[in-house]
Amino acid sequence: MNISVEFTLMPLQTDFELPIINFIKALRNSEFRVIENPLSTQIYGDYDALMLFLATTIKKSFDDIEHVVLNMKIVKSDRSDYEPNF
Numbered sequence: 001m002n003i004s005v006e007f008t009l010m011p012l013q014t015d016f017e018l019p020i021i022n023f024i025k026a027l028r029n030s031e032f033r034v035i036e037n038p039l040s041t042q043i044y045g046d047y048d049a050l051m052l053f054l055a056t057t058i059k060k061s062f063d064d065i066e067h068v069v070l071n072m073k074i075v076k077s078d079r080s081d082y083e084p085n086f
Contacts, residue, residue, distance in 0.1 A: 001047045002078040005054065008040045012067035019065045026057050033080050040071075044080040 007027075011019045024041055027034045030053055032045040043050065062068060 001076065002045065003047045003050060004042060004044050004075040004077065004079040005050065006040050006042045006073045006075075008071040009061065010069040010071070011065045012069065013065070019061065019068070022064070023057070023061050026060070030057075035080060042080070044078050 007023075009020050009023050010016070013019075024034075024036060027041060027043055030043070032043050032050055032053065035042045035044075043054075045053075058070060061070075
């Protein structure tokens, strides 16, 4: 089963940019499709493989950042090809 996951990583510190950049680079270096925009990052792939990857990647981010919030949405389907039709 394929899923779509959307993240917003919010380090609660003054120097917030580098942790966000490092998190996005880790996502980019994966085997999964990644789409970025100014407010969030989306990643798409097989549920089992993607969730294993995310568990490790999120844990590393949490280990590296003292105070952080991660908003995450998961959709049960691959929405990477979505285009509005209106």
